[in-house]
Amino acid sequence: MRNKIVAGNWKMNTTVKEGVKLAKEVEALVAKVNNAAKVIVCTPFTHLTEVAKVINKVALGAENCASETSGAYTGEVSASMVVSTGAKYVILGHSERRAYYNETDEILNKKVKLALANNLLPIFCIGETLDQREAEKHFEVVKTQLEKGVFDLSAADFSKLVIAYEPVWAIGTGRTANGQQIEEIHTFLRDVIAEKYGKTVAEECSILYGGSCNAANAKEIFSTPNVDGGLIGGASLKADSFLAIVEAV
């Protein structure tokens, strides 16, 4: 049985103090819920070490890591540094990094491999823009993102990934993809993974939905076939709304 996962992506929000407070609240609420879902908070680099101290049931992730191992890369944070904070996961391929920081499939492929080499588990994001959706290119776009980003991994390495489908037009817009749109893409993704790695690997892969998921719509989204949880932005910044999403999975 594949894991149900709810991961919060805090993005560039909260100070360290605010982040620690939020993490404590999330930990306390999640500890009370009898829920088999894996709960992850992905925080800014600056917060990781401090947040690691106040969570136990909740797992820790970073929002990025470098595409190089170490050395003269001013301002970068390597996968081994991320792991040394206690983080187990790293978000890679988020559309904001692809769009604003020019992270190409090739760069992301290097990041994924470095993360795995350091026992850091990637939450690998894919998703189409509104233009691509309107041009009916969304299936092709997400397939290419998988092929170029992660399909040269061994089956054993691919099995360590979490995939997150995040349509760019649904992120932070209050506009979610509808049930049919989510179901057809998630089913397509599982089929594409099955073609490449076989049915067993595909069946065990957790595929999350992200994009304006909140306490009110989470239950419906998570009941969609082939959706194994969510990657949550805005609604992960308040412990009670994040908890409501965790309870919905």
Ligand code: 13P
């Ligand atoms: P929102 O939930 O704020 O739309 O963000 C989704 C997201 O980008 C998670 O990675």
